[in-house]
Structure formats: C-alpha cells, structure tokens
Amino acid sequence: MSWIACTLDDICDKVDGHIQTGPFGSQLHQSDYSKVGTPVVMPKDIVNGTISEEGIARVSEEHVLRLSRHKVRTGDILFSRRGDVGRCAYISPKEQGWLCGTGCLRVTVDAKVADSKFIFYYLQQASAIDWIEKHAIGATMLNLNTGILATVPIMLPSLPTQRRIASILSAYDDLIENNRRQIKLLEEAAQRLYREWFVELRFPGHESVKVMDGVPEGWMKGTVDNIVKLLSGYPFKSSEYVSSGKYRLITIKNVKDGEFSPDNVDYIDQLPDKVPSHCILTEGDILLSLTGNVGRVCIVNGYNYLLNQRVAKLQTLHPAYAYCMFRSKEMLNKMTALSNGVAQQNLSPIRAEKIRILIPSSNLLFQFKNIVEPIISQIILLNNQITFACEARDRLLPELMDGEMEV
Numbered sequence: 001m002s003w004i005a006c007t008l009d010d011i012c013d014k015v016d017g018h019i020q021t022g023p024f025g026s027q028l029h030q031s032d033y034s035k036v037g038t039p040v041v042m043p044k045d046i047v048n049g050t051i052s053e054e055g056i057a058r059v060s061e062e063h064v065l066r067l068s069r070h071k072v073r074t075g076d077i078l079f080s081r082r083g084d085v086g087r088c089a090y091i092s093p094k095e096q097g098w099l100c101g102t103g104c105l106r107v108t109v110d111a112k113v114a115d116s117k118f119i120f121y122y123l124q125q126a127s128a129i130d131w132i133e134k135h136a137i138g139a140t141m142l143n144l145n146t147g148i149l150a151t152v153p154i155m156l157p158s159l160p161t162q163r164r165i166a167s168i169l170s171a172y173d174d175l176i177e178n179n180r181r182q183i184k185l186l187e188e189a190a191q192r193l194y195r196e197w198f199v200e201l202r203f204p205g206h207e208s209v210k211v212m213d214g215v216p217e218g219w220m221k222g223t224v225d226n227i228v229k230l231l232s233g234y235p236f237k238s239s240e241y242v243s244s245g246k247y248r249l250i251t252i253k254n255v256k257d258g259e260f261s262p263d264n265v266d267y268i269d270q271l272p273d274k275v276p277s278h279c280i281l282t283e284g285d286i287l288l289s290l291t292g293n294v295g296r297v298c299i300v301n302g303y304n305y306l307l308n309q310r311v312a313k314l315q316t317l318h319p320a321y322a323y324c325m326f327r328s329k330e331m332l333n334k335m336t337a338l339s340n341g342v343a344q345q346n347l348s349p350i351r352a353e354k355i356r357i358l359i360p361s362s363n364l365l366f367q368f369k370n371i372v373e374p375i376i377s378q379i380i381l382l383n384n385q386i387t388f389a390c391e392a393r394d395r396l397l398p399e400l401m402d403g404e405m406e407v
Contacts, residue, residue, distance in 0.1 A: 003157045003403045009150035011114040019146045022100040033057045038064045040101040043080035046089040070100045075116035077107040085136045085144040086129030090120040118162035164407045165400045172393035179382040194324035218361035225353035228322045229315040231278045233307035245269040251308045255289040260298040279307040286314040294347040295335040297326045301383040320372035
C-alpha cells in the first residue's frame with residue numbers, strides 16, 4: 001500500500017480549529033471555577049488516552065460563552081503542553097462541548113484528509129512520542145507549543161486504510177473501556193454495602209441489636225491496627241535499576257484511586273538480600289499511597305511486582321472489609337487530616353494505624369466477606385483482561401503503523 005509523508009499541520013482543519021492552545025491564565029482564573037457546570041480539561045485529566053472526570057474543574061455557562069472558541073468536539077486530540085508532553089487524549093461524543101483548559105493544546109483533524117482516530121493512534125506510538133519529547137523545549141520541564149506540534153511527521157495511508165486500522169485498534173479500547181465501566185459498577189456495589197452495614201449501621205439483623213454509645217452489641221471500639229497492619233515498601237536503589245528485568249517496582253504513581261497501574265515502572269533483576277517478604281507482591285494485595293495524593297487504594301493484579309517506599313501494603317485477615325474501609329470517604333478524610341508536609345502530603349503508617357474505628361462482630365465480617373470477596377475477584381479478573389488487551393494493542397500498534405501489515 002502507498003503511504004504519504006506529511007506533517008500534523010498538513011492534515012489539520014485550517015478553517016475550524018487547526019492547532020490551538022487553551023485559554024491563557026489571564027482568561028480563566030481560579031475564581032472562575034465552580035462545583036457544577038461545563039468541565040474544563042486540564043493536563044491532569046488526560047489519562048490513558050481518555051479524559052478522566054475525577055476532580056475535573058468546571059465553569060458556569062457565562063464562561064463557556066466567553067471562551068466558546070476553546071470548545072472541544074468529537075475527534076479532537078488534546079495534548080499536555082508541559083511535563084509529559086507526549087500524553088494525549090481523544091475527545092469522544094461524551095466530551096463534546098467541554099472546554100480545552102489552560103495547559104492543553106487542541107488538534108482538530110480535517111476529516112476530508114485524515115481519520116482523527118487513526119491520527120490519535122499514530123501519535124501514541126513510541127516513535128511519535130519520542131519525536132515530540134526530543135523537539136519539546138525546556139531543561140527542567142518539557143514544554144510543547146503549536147509550532148512544534150505542527151511539524152510532527154506523519155505517514156498517511158489512504159482514508160479507507162486509516163479507518164480499518166483505527167477500527168482494529170478501537171476494538172481493544174472498547175473492550176478496555178467496557179471492563180472499566182464494569183469495574184466501576186462493582187466498586188460502587190461493594191462501597192454501597194460497606195456504607196449501609198458499617199457506616200449507617202443497617203446491617204443484617206440490626207433491628208434487634210442494641211446500640212450503646214454508638215456501638216452495636218457485639219462490636220467494639222478500637223484502632224486500625226486491631227484489624228489491619230500497614231507494611232511499608234523497601235527503598236530500592238536506583239543504581240540497581242535495569243532497562244527491562246524480572247521484577248517491576250511499584251511506587252506511588254502506580255497506585256491510582258481504585259486502580260492498579262502496572263505501566264511506567266522501573267525494573268530490577270535481582271532481589272536485594274534485605275527485602276522484606278511482604279514487599280514481594282502477589283495478586284490481590286491491597287496497596288495504599290503514603291505520599292502526594294495520600295489515601296489512594298488499589299488491588300494488585302498480576303505478578304513479579306515489588307513494593308517500593310512511600311507505598312504501604314495492607315496486611316489483614318479481612319481483605320474485603322479492609323479494602324472497602326480504606327476506600328471509604330470517612331477513612332480518606334481521617335488519613336488526609338493526619339497527613340503533613342509542606343511541598344506534598346505525607347502519611348505516617350504508624351499514625352494511620354492508630355486511627356480510631358468501630359470493629360464489627362466476627363460474624364458480620366464473615367457475612368461481608370462472603371458477599372464482597374467474589375466482587376473483588378471479578379474486579380481482579382477484569383483488570384487482568386485490561387492489562388492483556390493493552391499489551392496486545394500496544395504490540396499491534398507499531399506493526400499496523402509501519403505500513404507492512406495488510407489490513
């Protein structure tokens with residue numbers, strides 16, 4: 001098949017959008033944001049090629065009207081202007097009409113020339129990301145501008161071929177997104193049950209249980225360490241890192257809110273002599289972030305992971321209960337209140353273990369385990385499917401984009 005060499009600028013819509021920066025800080029102030037309204041996409045919201053709504057900023061309609069030229073539409077591609085400049089996201093119909101925020105660049109592809117989904121995948125190749133990072137400016141932090149982005153080299157097949165390639169890769173992303181939706185529903189179901197039983201105290205048989213001083217009969221007042229131990233990670237030496245090895249090191253960046261991220265890791269080949277056994281992670285282990293965004297909790301899926309410092313592993317005989325407890329808003333608020341640090345938050349495992357809690361009866365914990373452990377097992381299964389789909393898509397991506405594979 002015949003592929004044509006061009007640049008990103010060559011395939012952009014020159015009339016409606018082109019390559020455009022988000023509003024400057026003087027156009028959109030911190031005081032303009034509100035709890036409700038139209039979402040404004042910032043670099044932090046660009047996650048795994050999509051837009052995350054978790055903690056997204058919003059503005060009222062008056063600001064949307066004022067900044068209407070920064071509205072995004074389906075098929076647009078958003079880039080981060082600073083830091084991780086190779087990161088981009090594809091705008092789906094769900095985000096139509098949202099605003100491109102400060103710190104982002106918006107690319108609008110000319111549909112008569114190129115398929116925007118194909119271009120999105122093309123720009124996610126390691127070679128494309130490497131080109132962007134090498135041409136970005138800045139010593140301490142990389143910066144991207146419209147001029148640099150416009151000159152990104154593109155190899156373009158015919159439109160029908162572009163669409164077929166995009167369709168193949170989209171099938172993997174559709175599976176990944178479907179699994180993430182299922183995981184979200186399962187997480188919500190487990191949290192609803194935890195809240196109903198252990199926060200609102202509407203557990204099975206609660207009608208006939210006496211409550212004295214806020215403590216149901218058979219329960220007890222205690223601290224976190226009565227039921228969970230927080231085991232800290234090991235301070236691995238960067239001098240021992242290798243480009244690709246047997247073990248992957250899990251740090252705070254791999255602990256998302258309810259999601260274990262096995263990407264962007266360092267490797268080692270040999271275990272140091274003094275590594276504690278709890279730092280050799282197994283599938284189903286529960287992790288807690290202790291620095292930065294403290295209190296993020298996730299479940300490990302997969303093997304050959306090692307626990308680095310500033311992340312704790314929850315050791316407990318009641319993993320289903322412990323996971324839901326640490327994922328609850330009440331526990332997050334308590335951990336946040338205990339955190340200290342000027343530049344970033346830090347949570348002491350010792351102090352966290354002394355957080356006061358109500359400890360349910362053994363019978364109730366057993367009932368909760370029987371209901372929630374199968375939910376957690378399903379979450380692990382779906383996360384493993386996501387990992388396999390991501391790996392398969394990423395292996396296929398360069399093969400499809402080099403023009404040698406017939407589609």
